[in-house]
Amino acid sequence: MAGKIYSKPLAFSIAATLAVLAGSIVMMAYPMLRSDMHPKVEGLVPLGALELAGRAIYQREGCVNCHTQTVRPLQSEVVRYKGNRAAEPSGRYSLAGEFAYDHPFLWGSKRTGPDLAFEGWLKSAAWHVAHFENPQSVVPRSNMPAYAFLKDAAVDGDDLRAHMRTLRRLGVPYTDADLEGAAAALQGKTEMDAIVAYMLSLGKAVDRGGKGGLELDLEEKNPVATDVAAITKGRQLFDAQGCSACHGDEAQGQEGVAPSLIDDAFLGAKGDLPDAAYFGMIKGGSDVKRQLGRPGLADGGMQPFGSELSDEDIWSIVAWLRNQKAHEASEGHHDDAAEHGNR
């Protein structure tokens, strides 16, 4: 009886279609009708014109083939990719609602390079420019190709307006003002500007509820200022935490990436800062920098290390920086003298 189906192609095809559709309906079509497939988060804003232009470049260059954009709720992952201004633990990994305007999702399937879901919290614009131009200059041993050519191409405002119009048809809430402002927002910008703006937007579509800044007592003294063991440990932590990747091996800074931590014009303002200010900036990142009124780099690429380092560890780093500064100051005089001598 059932064997007859193998001599009736029409009946067979209908049966095969039903078999194929069963799972498709339950797993693909039906979930679309459910609200848990379309979560909304409070205050989600779509990407601005320049960021959206950057996203299109991210797609074009196939970045998704090597970078994921979803932080899984695993302890090691939450610690590594810090969306760590989050007030709630649940804000420290990727949330369904923050991708609501992503046509399509760009979670990726391979992590040849690091996850980028919270990249906006982690690096400065200057770091990204230096990294795109020559990745190995800031991350030795990296296998990322250079994208210096992005600097030479302009982004097109009219083209981007068409992108925004299409996305609006798909339900992304761009306003008429957004569309009209696209050309102005992209005026004079390069593809490099656009992709960096996109990098800095990642993880920031949602207000994760944490507040920036710290309560600081600038009078507080470094308890380990003269402890040799602490200074040695500070040096080790400086390397181990990857501080040197931006600030240079000896904290001397890198042109266009991150400032020197041992010169006389720290963070763009002349004059020394108390130890407690250094401590606060390591612990709380760029928010503390702004709190202290130091201009530094405009976008504020310093990430907070408060969730990873104990206060004592941070004081050790400050102790090493102070030691290094004193050391450089005396070395520096020698260099000047040598230069004068040569002339």
Add this chain to the structure above:
Amino acid sequence: MNEYRYDHRTVQGFILSAIFWGVVGILIGLLISVQMWLPAANFPPYLTFGRLRPVHTNGLAFGLGVGAIFGLSYWIVMRLCKRPLLFPRLARVQLWLFNAGIALAALSLMAGYTQSLEYAELEWPLDVAIVVLWVMFAVNVFGTVLKRREQQMYVSLWYVIATVIAVAVLYLVNNLALPVSLTKSYPVFAGVNSANVQWWYGHNAVGFVFTTPILAMFYYFLPKATGLPIWSHRLSIVAFWSLVFAYLWTGAHHLVYTPLPDWIQTLAIVFTLFLIAPSWGSVVNGYYTVGQDWSKMRSNYLTKFFILGITFYGLQTVQGPTQALRVVSQLIHFTDWVPGHVHMGTMGWVTMVITASVYYVIPKIYGTEIHSVKLANVHFWLVLVGQLLFSITMWITGIRQGWMWKATDAQGKLVYRNFVDTVAGNYPYWHTRTLAGIVFTVGMLFFVYNVLMTIRKGRALERQAAPATPAAHVTAA
């Protein structure tokens, strides 16, 4: 000799096209494997890893895979229906459109036109072309089946029919997009929903391009090559229906621990585990078929291709469900383990069966023997060694890197905080992978040479016979 004439030229055209795109895809695979450890091997903007990786995957899945599926399915359909294709001219047009489409696809991906959906990267004009191609394929398959001269449909036909239906459904839904211009579109689905649709598609593209049509070849060409009948017809019935039913439930196992609703992840994992049963139904059937006379492994050079192929299919379909488990996924997901897994299936199962089927078909077209069994054996051992070296290397480094990502000290702090420290450990393994790729490529070049020499021999035979029967192999009515 049958009294009917079959359209062998179109079949051979698809096979040669598939081989051509296969070589292109494999060479690009070699280049991107070098780019993994040598950034200077990227030549922006057109030849960077990010743009070439989809050329590699699409070139092999659609160029080699679908090309071979078109050609070999037509062979199977004609033989099992005991008649020529219903629309031979349409098939010829399909062949040309196929090659134009794959060429444009490769160029467009290098130009950076992409939807950013894995295995569905192609922008909408090419999607339209692919739909047209698939409709042509479907019309010929269904038409020929409806007008068949053999009452009973053999199991290979079931798999071909299921392939035609499932790929159509998958491809249409996942590629729904609103165009901005000719070269850019935005998919209609967003966020979590977009992820779910994509992996429903992505996993089943594997299911209905790399599994069902390859099983159609396996069930047809294994008995043909060995002369041994399929061991259990009943088992093939059970395995078929449970496979085509269960496959579509499993895609979300690609999204374990992502923001996708948990119930979808869990249900997908459950069905993925179930999928071991129908997969192994075919494995058991293959083994017991050859088990009727194991001496075929020695006496018939094609038998070992099919047996090793189905063995890797069996390993693949146990490893896959294992990876779907949450405890395993959290360690190996996003690492090089996954390319290791995929390449066992593609290099070990898909290409083994496709090349063996081609070895069977090409001499049959000309009524001759393969150019060299010895070269075919060299090909076999080289691709086997290349594939094993590739996969095992990637599994090791995948576990290694996954472990480094997770390593935390007693205070819960990362041991390897700098991501690049976990990357640097990949380099020796990535060097080895390139070596494995070279071994595999050399093996495939032996195959290509062998096929071309066989065709040359066949053409010479034809010319000798020509005065008697002009253009014997050409399209028949």
